Amino acid sequence: MSTPAEAAAQLIYPANVQANSSLTSVKFLSSCFAGAAAGILGLENWLGFALFLSSTLFTSLCIHSINCRGKPSKYIQGGLSELVNPGQDNAFTFVLVWTLFYGVVHVYD
Template sequence: MSSSAEASAQLIYPQNVLANASLLNVKFISACFAGAAAGILGLSNLSGFALFLAATLLTSACIWGVNCKGKPGKYVHGGIGELVNPGQDNAFTFVLVWTLFYAIVHVYD
């Protein structure tokens, strides 16, 4: 006999899961734009990371409301936790773009 978790996993179509996971690439682009904005505005320390947190939450809310229609467990394999999770790659991308734009704009300050 299979457990209920195995039975529900068999109902998931792998191609749709991959297509829905590609929606999470929007969070990567959001991290890039948030890093550029933080660098151009000259934010430093916690104010820059607060902008990253706000951008991640706003992007997750947009994906939750528009693409997932309020039911992220049906469209994304991790549910709401996967939507809100910023991811290590996105955090590193944010810091990289933040320092790049900060150095370009504020080089002579």
């Protein structure tokens, strides 16, 4: 007998699961651009992380409405919570790009 979790996993269309790699690429690029914007603008402390949070939510909203057509549980295994989750690698990427651009632009301020 299959458990309810296994039955729910079988309902997900495999082609959509394969396309999730492009969604992770979009979230990765979004965190890179947000880090660059935070560094160029010279944001420090919580303002930079607020920009990261807002860019993550905006990207998730765009994916939710355009790619998932309002039903993320059909396309992403974790559903809405997995869609909004920024991921550890994206957070580290944001901080890395943020400090890089901040150092390049504001080195002699």
